Amino acid sequence: MFKALSDLVNNVYNKRLIYFFIVFLLFFAVLFLRLFYLQIVNYEKYKLLSENNRIRIMRIKADRGFIKDRYGKFLVVNRPSFNLLGTKSDIKNLDIIIQKLSQLIDVDNKTVKKRYKQTYYYGDFLIYRGLNENQINYLLEHHEQFPGIKIDVDSVREYSDSKVLSHVIGYMGEVTEDDLKKNKGYQTGDLIGKSGIEKVYEDFLRGIDGAKQVEVDSLGFVIKEMSVKKPVKGSNVVLSIDYDLQKAINSIFKDKVGGVVVLNIRTGKILALYSAPTFDLNKFVPFITKKDWDSIIHNKLKPLTNRVIEDAYPPGSVFKILMSYIGLNENVINYNTKFFCSGSLDFHGYKYGCWKKGGHGNLTLHDAIVQSCDVYFYNVGLLLGIDKISEYAFNFGLGKKTGIDLTNEKDGLFPSREWKQKRFHAPWYPGETIIASIGQGYISTTPIQIAVMLSSLFNGGNVFKPTVVLGIEKNGEEFIENKTEIVRKLNINNQYVKFILNALYDTVYSKHATGYRARVSKVKIGGKTGTAQVVSLKKFKDKDENEIPWRFRDHSWFAGVVPVSNPEYVVVAFVEHGGSGSKGAAPVVGAVINKLVDLGYVSTK
């Protein structure tokens, strides 16, 4: 293969090489001509364009989408806000400008300088958000004193009610450096959803910014618009929340601390999701002052925390609903199985007490649920063992995020043998199973997990990823449904569920009912109380609940289901330091269900 070419052959190939070079040359001639055309023929034109950097692209911000409730009531719209902007290339001395401006408005020197640095050469940067009328007038009258400064209309959020839905809607804030680095078209000073729907649905809400290419004069004024790309308004988000119901819950809750969730167990859509104390979204418009922010985050009651999804507590006796089902489904008990409650259970020398010191005597599962007997469920737990219990709990979604479309959801915890080994390098003790059987010990769950657990039990085994959004309204017309995802399908024995529902009904309505405070007259409901200990209350054992300091009182749960004959909704209430479930949370659920009836969600027939 490395033989040299004969002269004849060589000549032919050399000719071809020369042809190739001629082709190269011709192509290069085009380059030379083009270079000549740009640099010599059109020099004046391009020189002028370059001297003042006269071709600029200006952004046309897209209007943010609205947020509506399930009936189309506008919860969040926009209103104009007047902002003060500076154009980087047109400002000669930023310090002097800031100094002059600070006599009129409260300019944050450091932030403005940071924004200035992050801005493209001829780009605009935000100096102040939310000018008032006097400030606008002054600036317009004296605008020649502030070269490179302009007033721009931007939109900010306006809330029909700035308090009762704060945790769901979420607040807006300025983009962080991280957001800018991700480079999704945000510019320094832009507002972005920071929590709740505003954050989770940011990409839908924000729309697509437009732009216009303009030619400006040497002072930066637009003299010619060259082309325009129109912005696309953000989509509207339609919540599954009923504003009227949400508002009613706010007044039912009054000064209590805690949360309520109302979940449609057939669709996985949330009808109300309330957390107290709430915070005022208006405080974030047009921007939150340091004073306001400090007062929110230093508030001991943590108003920013969405207690329905971010706070996990032992569910207490509410867990007995699931325990009953596991016991029946695993055949360790049946409807007639009886255990004797003497007020406590002796296990290897330790005494595990029932809430009723005197004991319940001999009782069946039905009575154990109605009277919330602890000893009965200790026995069920010992028969099942922790492995079975945690397997079921996991399948029903306890101790794991539900995946709800809101921010900062917490896992909570449901213990297992492996978990304990990993966490404490220690084996699981049967005593811990006893405590877990009544929803205490290591177990902590969020109210939304309890709601999902109950809904999967009562709807035939569909474990939903709950959602607060019905769908997205694109361009104000096309509606894209937000389908609820089914995470897991469980095989449920409906006979057992019927039995449990019957017991839950009696828990509210029978003679010894622990949940009688949740009674509703117009419709039949079922429910279960739960009490989660904060501290061992031995110290206060002789005292009346009202005499115990607030922060040492038990947390109070109540999980309700309505209508009990054919469940459609679960209502879970959690009251922080509300005392027993019976006293604190049960009346809340009763009142919420009354409202559900009034609003026509539940038929009274």
Add this chain to the structure above:
Amino acid sequence: MFQLNRKHFKYFDYILTLIVLTIATIGIFAIYSASFDLNSGKFSSFYLKQMIWLFAGILTYLLFTIINYRFLVKHSFLLYLLSLAILLLVLIKGHIGMGAQRWINIAGFRLQPSEFIKVVWILFLAKQFATNKIEYATFLDIFKKLIYLIPIFLLIFLEPDLGTALVYVYLWGIGVLYLGVKRYTVFITLIIIIIALPVGWNHLKDYQKKRVITFLNPEKDPFGAGYHVIQSKIAIGSGGLKGKGFLKGTQSHLKFLPERHTDFIFSLICEEFGFIGGATLLSLFLLLLMRIIYIAILTKEPSGKLIALLTAALIFFQTYVNAAMTMGIMPVVGIPMPFVSYGGSSLITLCSLCGIVNSIALRRYDIVS
């Protein structure tokens, strides 16, 4: 492998070496200028890194000059198989960046194998297309040669890196043309291409389609690629005859130009050194092409001729596409300017190829059996 004697040094091609060094030095100065930020008054370290790359490039150039290119050609099939394996590895385990899987991490360096493998491809094509008689490629011939093109094309196309994949096709096409084709072959090929075009179009990614549309109709995207071209044209045009002077290119320094140290380096050179500078640089490239073709003519050994031709064709292609793009007569594609744009992979690849060409010049009078 090396086979060097004193006679060889006599034929060391100083002109080729000098042109390459001159162009690369212009590149260093341009990158130095591009590294300068007028707002902060500071330099970034691109030019320092490029100097290190150039040093490595010179060493590679010399190394490949010393190695007997025939040794490489002889083993090019093995190198080709190895390249396919590497490209497959990139697809499976490569570093994912900007939505594409083109890179591989070796000892802390991020390498783009499809760049280096161009060297292997040229050696391999030289072996496949070398012939000692006057031939015209028939359809069957072309079809046979396609067998080697398809796997390497697909592997790079899937990264996805259509631009680089097409360079491989282009080099292959040059090989076919060098072999010589009859008129009717050209005619039928054109028909096939026209029929295949819509099919190919449907397989393009959205951004690739967008680029073509943008080029055919710049009005469609005045805010993306279209904007860069406008700014680049302003930079070049405002340079005028003599330019604004070194480090004085306002347009490029004020961050109007994106990628000004890589894809748009030519705009900066034209802005700061004007028509004189731009035309000089293009002339240097032309001189380089001329020298390489001259070496191709000098050697009588077919694979040597092909390597030199394909190297010239590659340099021509990259220079032309890059310059034409900055001047708005070609779509914006990410092809760097040879020896000038910032970046190690491209520089090392081109230095290797020019080193091989020098090796051909060195051994042009070797007796071959």
